Amino acid sequence: MTTSARNRSPLLRLLFAAEAVRAAIWPQRMRPATGWAFLLPAVLLVAILVAGMAYMVDASFHELDRSTFRLTEEYSLTNYETVLERPFYSTIIIRTVLAAVIVTAITLVLAFPYAYAMVRTKRAATRKLLLIGLFLPFFIGQVVRAYGWLIVLGQEGLLNSTLTWMGLGTVKLIYTYPGVLIGLVQYMLPFAVLMLAPAVTAVPEEVELASDSLGAGWFATLWHVLLPMTKPGLVAAGVVVFTLTITDYAMPEIMGGGTSDFIASAIYDGYFSTDEQGLSSALAVLLVLGATTVVGVVFALVGVGTLGYSARRLR
Amino acid sequence: MKAPQAKTVVIWTVVWFNLIFLALPTVIVIVASFTAGNIIQFPPEGLSLRWYASLVETDSYSDAFLRSLYVAAICTLISLPIGTLAAIALARYRLRMATAIQLYLLLPFTIPLIVSGLGMMLVFGQIRILGQLWPVGIATCVINIPFMIWAVASAVNSLDVDLENAAANCGAPPLLTFLTVTMPAVMPGVITGGLLMFILAFNEFIVSLMLVDARIVTLPVLVYNSIRSVITPDLAAIAVVYIVVALATIWVLDRLVGLEIFLKSK
Numbered sequence: 001m002t003t004s005a006r007n008r009s010p011l012l013r014l015l016f017a018a019e020a021v022r023a024a025i026w027p028q029r030m031r032p033a034t035g036w037a038f039l040l041p042a043v044l045l046v047a048i049l050v051a052g053m054a055y056m057v058d059a060s061f062h063e064l065d066r067s068t069f070r071l072t073e074e075y076s077l078t079n080y081e082t083v084l085e086r087p088f089y090s091t092i093i094i095r096t097v098l099a100a101v102i103v104t105a106i107t108l109v110l111a112f113p114y115a116y117a118m119v120r121t122k123r124a125a126t127r128k129l130l131l132i133g134l135f136l137p138f139f140i141g142q143v144v145r146a147y148g149w150l151i152v153l154g155q156e157g158l159l160n161s162t163l164t165w166m167g168l169g170t171v172k173l174i175y176t177y178p179g180v181l182i183g184l185v186q187y188m189l190p191f192a193v194l195m196l197a198p199a200v201t202a203v204p205e206e207v208e209l210a211s212d213s214l215g216a217g218w219f220a221t222l223w224h225v226l227l228p229m230t231k232p233g234l235v236a237a238g239v240v241v242f243t244l245t246i247t248d249y250a251m252p253e254i255m256g257g258g259t260s261d262f263i264a265s266a267i268y269d270g271y272f273s274t275d276e277q278g279l280s281s282a283l284a285v286l287l288v289l290g291a292t293t294v295v296g297v298v299f300a301l302v303g304v305g306t307l308g309y310s311a312r313r314l315r
Numbered sequence: 316m317k318a319p320q321a322k323t324v325v326i327w328t329v330v331w332f333n334l335i336f337l338a339l340p341t342v343i344v345i346v347a348s349f350t351a352g353n354i355i356q357f358p359p360e361g362l363s364l365r366w367y368a369s370l371v372e373t374d375s376y377s378d379a380f381l382r383s384l385y386v387a388a389i390c391t392l393i394s395l396p397i398g399t400l401a402a403i404a405l406a407r408y409r410l411r412m413a414t415a416i417q418l419y420l421l422l423p424f425t426i427p428l429i430v431s432g433l434g435m436m437l438v439f440g441q442i443r444i445l446g447q448l449w450p451v452g453i454a455t456c457v458i459n460i461p462f463m464i465w466a467v468a469s470a471v472n473s474l475d476v477d478l479e480n481a482a483a484n485c486g487a488p489p490l491l492t493f494l495t496v497t498m499p500a501v502m503p504g505v506i507t508g509g510l511l512m513f514i515l516a517f518n519e520f521i522v523s524l525m526l527v528d529a530r531i532v533t534l535p536v537l538v539y540n541s542i543r544s545v546i547t548p549d550l551a552a553i554a555v556v557y558i559v560v561a562l563a564t565i566w567v568l569d570r571l572v573g574l575e576i577f578l579k580s581k
Contacts, residue, residue, distance in 0.1 A: 015491055022490040031489075035408025039416065042401035042464070045393075046422055048457050052434020053426060055441075110336075113329040119578055131574040132565060133334045136341060139561035141518025143535045144554045147542055148340025151347050151355055151551070158343055161357035186336055194577055202580035218322040247427030249521045254542055264429040264521075271433060284430045292425060 060281035079282035111192035199233020348551035389452025390516035398463025470504025
């Protein structure tokens with residue numbers, strides 16, 4: 001091997017040199033551990049998150065001492081009781097969960113035809129246009145998109161200027177709950193379409209044609225063939241949109257302007273304006289538990305969908 | 316066979332609505348950025364490039380832009396090796412507790428960003444690196460690493476194991492097989508993942524909000540702070556910078572791997 005390598009290109013010689021270094025530090029007998037060595041950096045990276053979570057869980061069990069404004073030493077469940085008792089928190093929780101349900105429903109209804117058209121269109125240019133239409137907002141980021149919505153929906157914005165010009169008066173959407181929902185649906189659409197598209201691709205077009213030729217109308221085909229067959233994608237998209245909405249911060253803050261705070265705003269405020277870190281941490285822990293429970297129940301009922309790095313690969 | 320008319324009408328009505336709905340804020344921002352007036356209104360008050368000029372002249376904006384680039388670069392450089400190796404390990408090696416590890420590596424997706432951000436703020440504060448810029452790059456890498464693993468894992472999946480076995484059979488040692496057979500085959504996934512990591516870190520807002528202070532503010536946080544005070548047209552010019560960066564990323568992604576990769580069924 002080495003003799004032939006010497007006559008080869010510099011690149012190949014470099015590769016064989018690297019191979020020799022590899023053999024010195026990672027000999028043959030270490031082979032069984034290679035997979036673990038590959039995984040270790042990623043595991044350590046995510047460990048930062050776990051450590052952070054541990055701090056939050058710990059803080060959630062310590063009540064605020066009002067005389068010193070520090071967390072007390074003793075462990076207690078007081079913070080959790082306060083979160084569940086204070087009407088302020090239940091209002092915010094109900095508002096957030098309701099928004100997540102509405103946004104998930106609307107987003108899925110809008111995303112499915114888009115994913116379908118994108119996958120099934122015969123024209124490459126149309127497909128490209130639809131893909132770019134999806135990726136452009138996806139790659140712009142939430143803050144900048146929210147800013148765009150402020151310009152569209154604001155008092156002097158495009159919508160109201162147009163309405164006034166048509167003599168129809170104005171609508172107030174900025175700093176309202178519906179305004180937040182509009183911003184959220186637009187934010188979630190690319191996520192949902194990108195999770196649905198592979199599921200639509202996985203349905204062979206012949207199946208639809210077969211359903212057609214057997215006399216099913218297009219709606220019957222949609223209802224009895226397409227939707228059941230794309231269920232993994234619908235589940236994955238629904239779960240992702242729901243959890244992203246229930247935990248969102250920027251959209252309610254910018255579009256709601258303090259009128260429609262979500263759970264994340266309450267958690268943030270506890271840390272940075274009202275000095276109730278323990279209480280905030282308890283709310284955060286409940287949010288994680290709540291979101292995980294919803295995901296777990298959905299997965300238990302209808303399967304994991306297209307989420308995860310796919311179990312099929314693990315032979 | 317022709318599709319029924321009602322179906323075509325319904326689908327394309329929704330698609331057009333979506334396209335307009337998705338593009339409206341973007342298009343409006345571009346229009347607004349060229350206004351000559353001091354406030355944003357419709358129709359705009361004349362055309363000018365003055366807000367772009369003010370963007371270049373304002374140090375705080377260009378500094379924040381460079382900081383965001385720095386954060387995105389760190390995030391991408393760390394995630395490329397870490398995510399690629401993890402994805403190959405998950406897809407290629409028989410590991411005990413593989414399912415548990417998969418779930419563990421999905422934690423950045425299942426823990427809400429606000430909680431991840433606060434948690435990392437506490438950790439970074441404890442080890443006294445809070446207030447520096449590079450930890451923000453690490454943080455954006457932590458929260459987005461599943462995207463990287465995902466992108467590479469689906470590429471590994473489409474690589475035939477027999478190719479690697481054939482290389483080994485012909486006498487290629489492990490590292491050579493890895494570099495000349497495995498890596499080229501998963502490259503589309505690596506590129507896709509790397510670009511996703513870059514653009515997501517460049518746009519990252521909520522976690523940065525908790526990790527930066529006034530000295531090291533990143534561009535999204537600066538925009539957010541400005542929105543909360545006065546909405547001036549210079550923000551529209553910044554937004555156009557974001558649009559340009561996004562378009563450039565889409566172009567690179569399309570040229571190198573093709574956007575259609577996202578339509579593939581796994």
